[in-house]
Amino acid sequence: MADFEVISEVTLGSSTSQWVIADISQDYTHLELDLHLRATTVNNGTYPGGMTFNTFTGSNHYGYGVVYSNNSDNGSASDVGPDGVNRIQYGPRISGDGTASDSYAINKMFIANYSSTAILHKQILWQQSAATGDSSGGSWFMGFGAGAKTNCGAITQLTIWPDWGTSGQEIKAGSCYTLSGWK
């Protein structure tokens, strides 16, 4: 086994309200997740995605912290936790579907020691950017952040979804991810 391997490369065939990355191999020490996401929302904005580990969806499981700027904000931050919310808010960024250019938000995420059963506190770190504009203008977003869950076993599943409070939104077909393992 190489010390760095692509575990899976997936392009979403049909739009979905919730994208589950299941049965994650436990053969590695750290995970790297590259996500390119677009929503079905007909809007030039960019939007936050939610994320959970395994099947932990109850309240008071997660915390997060984010730093970002966008086309209307020179710089802001937000944080909650530990154990303050039922998901990692402001996790993966998602581009809207309103722009003429078929652009996707870019998320590069890392989970150190994801397979450890001794390190029960799992954290995900990320860098992200998105721009949905064209020559007439639009939106952009860039930021970095972290999410965490205490008392978590090895991570075998990640779930992501559009998370901005408007029902009916989906991750659009054509969105894709590459999941890689660091041995």
Place this chain on the structure above:
Amino acid sequence: MASAITKIAELNGTNSSSVISFTSIPSTYKDLMFFGSLRNFASGTSYSHQEVKINFNGDTGTNYWDAYSYQRDNTIRYQMYTSSDRLRPIVCTTSSGSTTAYGTFRLFCPGYRDASLYKRFDILGAAHQTSNGMQNTIQSNSGWDQYAAITQVDFTNTLANTFTTDSRISLYGIK
């Protein structure tokens, strides 16, 4: 990401030392990547942070600097340290029990063996802190203004508290 990646070493804390040290790092790669989860033991379940300083090749001269953006208390902040005796962006968490928390980081060092370059680092990190959320969610560009190839990296708790045995740092070489 480049495909030729080799795991050079993985070290745990010992519960008796405040230093995790990578020594004799081979010069056979182009870049280095570290991933880590760190804590030091304390009774109780509250979390607090302690700085983990980073030094290269045993150098404790004022050859280091950090420029970083981070968040604390829902507020964006920035910090720059110059003429410092270490890199400062990483923290470990002081905690125990089932709600144990860790300071987590990813550190990328391009050109670590290039004797014509000062060394630069891209660092991401974060840690929980009781009542205050994900403190020290941080992105830093840091530097060690020396030309020497990096052969040793020391991660040291600045308060000399010991790293727990479940603390772990992995080092990879990238060609």
